[in-house]
Amino acid sequence: VDLHGSGSNPITMNILSPWYDYIKERIFTIVEENGIEYLKIDFAMVKSAYVMDVEHSGSHDSTAQYKGREEFLYLSYMKLMCFFDELGEAFPELIIDCTFELWGDWHIIDYALIKHADVDWISNFGAAPPQGSRDVRRLSWHHGLVVPSSCMMIGNQQMDAENHEFSFISNLGHTPIMLGDPRNLSVEEKAWYLKYYNWYRKMDEKFEVSKYYQTSDVFPEPKASNWDGFARFNGEKQGGMLCFFRNGSSEETRKFLIPWLISDREYVVKNVDGELVGEFSGAELLQDGFQVSIDSRHKAEVFSIASTIVINKP
Structure with a gap:
């Protein structure tokens, strides 16, 4: 049938x-x-x-x-x-x-x-x-x-x-x-x-x-005119992937908080080719966020993020 x-x-x-x-x-x-x-x-x-x-x-x-x-x-x-x-x-x-x-x-x-x-x-x-x-x-x-x-x-x-x-x-x-x-x-x-x-x-x-999928209150529901995204981040291993999507938004650059990190750790962000995008403290990504630029509508960027060291406290 x-x-x-x-x-x-x-x-x-x-x-x-x-x-x-x-x-x-x-x-x-x-x-x-x-x-x-x-x-x-x-x-x-x-x-x-x-x-x-x-x-x-x-x-x-x-x-x-x-x-x-x-x-x-x-x-x-x-x-x-x-x-x-x-x-x-x-x-x-x-x-x-x-x-x-x-x-x-x-x-x-x-x-x-x-x-x-x-x-x-x-x-x-x-x-x-x-x-x-x-x-x-x-x-x-x-x-x-x-x-x-x-x-x-x-x-x-x-x-x-x-x-x-x-x-x-x-x-x-x-x-x-x-x-x-x-x-x-x-x-x-x-x-x-x-x-x-x-x-x-x-x-x-x-x-x-x-095993993981996160949006928290950071990534909104995907709509025709906004930005959205998701993370697949292992909190125990402090590493994973970040995906960002520019829909029909007129904005080419956005900042997103990354709330699954530890403030006194240092993190390395790389693109799919393994090229370094930046090194950030956990506190920086928790408080100021990660800036993403996508120059065309209806395009996406994906990155790896991983903790490297614990920042020495004074």
Whole structure:
């Protein structure tokens, strides 16, 4: 059944029916026979994410298993979580992606999902940059305050779109993913992706940045005419990454406080090429902030920041 179609009454399968035994066997077999390492389950087992009317969402039947919609939903989600547990036990190295379509609602992610699955392809934004890039950051900005951002994947920004750099850096706020045909990329564009992705991996290896996501009261919600940003900063290791975005703002330069630092430490800020941007005391960045210049609208800058020494006090 095409859940992306324009039909007014898309049909979904019932996880409490004998169909479950069939689809479970097929998924386990496909993973085992093909050595699958990442499994994205992108169809409905409980209710359709595209049916907003609760009167037509899920099962309202009364059967020997359940009486009405509420019991159906409770038992269905319990069974779905057990399915994830069994899949993870059988294939411990498998990354299980419970998409919003499988969980049954737009933009949905919660602690029950990430307790039993690994990641959630939480939504799709198909608009070209800069709007699509901004949409991605806005969703991450709202959800990342509560849910670990590394558990979120957000589509569908295209790697070969104009100003794709804006989208890729936006995706560094969660588990980064881009769609598109890499054959359409120029040699220079492929080199750009390789450089930035390798830089992100090094940041994660050194500071475990994928475990962190901060905006505090420093970075506002992304909007069409402002600046925004985020940090992925390890407070224990006192290092990580800072991302800044100039949207449609007329200002070419902004200052941002960096509130996750220690005042008596010294910090080194570098760009993606490893070139020194500046050396600052923690107190300076806490009180006066870090100045960023971006000379064009709808562009981004990303930096590494790391503590080097403890400043000697008199």
